[in-house]
Amino acid sequence: MYEWWFKVAAPFPILAKGGPVMLLIVLCSSMVVAVTVDRFWILVVRAKRIVPPGLIAELKALLRAGEVEKACWVCERDRSSLARVFLVGLNNLGQPRDIIKEDMEEAGRHEVLWMSRYLGLLSAITRIATLLGLLGTVTGMIRIFSSLSIKEAGNLSTLAGGISEVLMATAAGLVVAIPTLLIYQFFTTRVQNLARIMEQDSSAFIGTIARLGQPEPNPKPRDQ
DSSP states (O other): OOHHHHHHTTTOHHHHHHOTHHHHHHHHHHHHHHHHHHHHIIIIITGGGTSOTTHHHHHHHHHHTTOHHHHHHHHHHHOOHHHHHHHHHHHTTTSOHHHHHHHHHHHHHHHHHHHTTTHHHHHHHHHHHHHHHHHHHHHHHHHHHHHHHTTOTTOHHHHHHHHHHHHHHHHHHHHHHHHHHHHHHHHHHHHHHHHHHHHHHHHHHHHHHHHHTSOOOOOOOOOO
16 A cells, blocks of 8 residues: 555655654654744743843833933843833833733733744644554554455565554654653743743833822922
8 A cells, every 4th residue: 555655765664664644743743843942042042031130120220210211222222022011111101000001911912922932833733743643553554454355364564564554653643742742831831930020020110110100299388
């Protein structure tokens, strides 16, 4: 049934034994590697570009000094996720606290979506790779029973080849799915931790700019 496949995959015995479905499993593993490298670089190596540790202290100092324009310039220059959220708050300076909070929360949700990019693909691959392994099992069983139907039950090499495909494809699907699930959980937890830091810093920053935008009370006139 798969003579063409055995010729094409002859230099790769494991792929040859697993059947054509192995091509799709290899494709899934390649996507996992690409997404892992991309998200590791963004969420781990360059995590300080998402939530710079000293940004909120710098902005608070500038706002206390009344240098609002310089604070906006600092956010624009920083270009981190947290800075973009803070910039939304600064642009709403003077607005009611609820409006500032709503706009900053909306900006924060956009940043979380950016951090979570491609994680949905990892989640899908955990299921797809498992199903592809199951598909390899089914096609292997079909090949075994096809050999029986054409009176080749005595051909042990055909039966053994079918059994190898059953086991190899299933194992390959699990080998891709299990690490992918662990990687997905790691990055999901990482995004949640970064989002929690952004939320805490944003809450503190909202209080600062809300107080800054409140008008100073008029002094009471002294009794003559």
